[in-house]
Amino acid sequence: MTATPVRLKYEVKDLALAPMGKQRIEWAGREMPVLAQIRDRFAKEQPFAGIKISACCHVTTETAHLAIALKAGGADAILIASNPLSTQDDVAASLVADYGIPVYAVKGEDNDTYHRHVQIALDHRPNIIIDDGCDVVATLVQQRKHQLPDLIGTTEETTTGIVRLRAMLRDGALTFPAINVNDAETKHFFDNRYGTGQSTLDGIIRATNILLAGKTIVVAGYGWCGKGTSMRARGMGANVIVTEINPVAAIEAVMDGFQVMPMDEAAKRGDIFVTVTGNKGVIRGEHFDSMKDGAIVCNSGHFDIEIDLEALKGRASEVKTVRTFTEEYKLKSGKSVIVLGEGRLVNLAAAEGHPSAVMDMSFANQAMGAEYLVKNKGKLEPGVYSIPVEADQEIARLKLQAMGFTIDALNADQIQYVNSWTSGT
Template sequence: MVATSVKLEYDIKDIGLAPLGKQRIEWAGREMPVLKQVRERFSQEKPLAGIRLVACCHVTTETAHLAIALKSAGADAVLIASNPLSTQDDVAASLVVDYGIPVFAFKGEDTATYSRHVQIALDHRPQIIIDDGCDVVATLIQERQDQIKDLIGTTEETTTGIVRLQAMYRDGVLTFPAMNVNDADTKHFFDNRYGTGQSTLDGIIRATNILLAGKTIVVAGYGWCGKGTAMRARGMGANVVVTEIDPVRAIEAAMDGFRVLPMAEAATVGDIFITVTGNKHVIRAEHFAVMKDGAIVCNSGHFDIEIDLKALKSVTDEVKVVRNFTEEYRLSSGKSIIVIGEGRLVNLAAAEGHPSAVMDMSFANQALAAEYLVTHQGKLEPGIHSIPKEVDQEIARLKLQAMGIAIDTLTPAQMEYMNSWTSGT
């Protein structure tokens, strides 16, 4: 860990990893043309000049480009991790050394350190918070009420974080604007579906090196993350079972060709279990009891509460590390359950997270949402606000342009027809 005797300026694992981190950041940038264009404009216009900003994100090569864009916009930015196992230590080092961005994050930090970093971030007295899971905002409301007056607003990019913001609004404690980045079309249709789908399986394969073809993979939850995970698992040759609590999503999964079962039944047939619900204890003691010997469980939801590991440990005689980020729980019954990444985000605990091409759009949304909060300061009511459609459309247009894809435009006659009620059959 690195600190000064006067003030903790950054807290990372190894400053010497910076050269490797810079190389990897530059590689990721090859696939992030939209955020590059946003950063270039920000460098000229400085829309966040002097704004104190805290970003609580997974510290990856892709996040590095968001942090660089925010600094280019003139923001006085601090970056902390949004998950104890998601930080890429070489990236954290490069951001400090090569880009002058204070980072408080390292892979494997314990809960106390994670909480301390949140407090350090709030010591920055942020005017804008870019959150991933809503921990910084929740801590601000619960412990730093006096700082709310400084806040222009927050942006949130996860389903879990939006659920927490909605609960805050219902309870009357969300007294400032929050931008719902997660539900932007150019975020959840792509990041949640294609990003989570690919990176989740990437994490499982890196951690276990098992063949997915022919395995029965149980996907808990059929939101956009679940859809992507199920789709990619089927593409790898797995037999996919979906569990759901939402009847509409369950019908959708069935009509997409997946077998739909309650978890109590799925637990008896699954070889690999992936939770992507955003809820707690989706896999519980009664499910562990009926799983096959050697069943693999992992989580791709934001927090590590979807798998009830306390219940698993209560019936476990021994826990043994069998591969990097992979633990074998030897149960009292004699069988074993394999847990990947301590039940935390498997795509970041055991792999590198979403590919940069998809995070390009997500982080463009984050950067533009921060700009929107500043340019509309004093004009937005407290509560949750959607990304403006024109911003969403512009991000999609820039992405298509970078991909070399052209699309049609409406003719004058078509525009007239679409805006008229007098034209009939």
């Protein structure tokens, strides 16, 4: 007697979107040779055999390749969205229909649905959590302590998530190892700088169709995401102002040729505002009061708390949608402020997120971080760990190789020199 197959559980917008999603997943794969090589190795070595993985990520064509690689490595994996506006519905449908991966993600899902999906991710009783913002991990620690013995560890790829994990460690709440994918050199140098820089401007342009040349763009935060956004905005002909709280980052922005000033002053000058700090309340009520009529405000930090939308709503007499993902707040003063993507990640809400070429390295780090946790099960103390240098450099080597570049190697004499303290002038 033939057993009845278990029906794949999922929650996506429409499975009929799968053919377009599969086509787009395959297109993204052209720019993701590193993850493809890791996927092929995983398929042979099966590092995740018997391992349950819950991944909370932006459900994009690039994330699809991470999910496919994990499944190829033997994982029992499910995927939920890490942001209500970042899901690409056709990709979610294709992962279910074409690749047999359970997905719980719908673009525009409300907060209740999002939190229900977080619970579904934990119902999976994961051994590994791949997180983007630390919501799944934080919910596990706060609400499901009885599942902690199941957990080998987590990987996290956002600045916001790493801040939360380190706070958990200080509070004694982090009782398992966490891999800091965000700070891998092949992640933040490229994903945060080149990925965020390009995709943020892409989202602004798609949402507004405005000319950036000649505009004054205020970038709040000069970390790697702020550096990339500022660089790309200047490349499009914009005048760039940077706001910062860190004096070292601020002087770096000055040395890079940008104007630096407090947000109180920048608010009076900017035409477009982009927050990329990972903190809350970066643009507040008093700043809206100072802005020009028609100022455009958006966020490329992980959570939608960098812009105080409640303060803006309290000053508004009317809110209306003027373009897709573009809302105009008519203020009681007579001015208007334009908000893009509901204050959520503009590059994913209004565009398609980072280009595949940079996510190739970011998700290679996620995949190898998860593998590292499994290989070192029971050997790592609770804490936040960096990606091993060897893995970081291997990802860079594979990327260079795929791009057709080769580099020098130290010869025996040079190796001896750099490992000796007796040689000198």
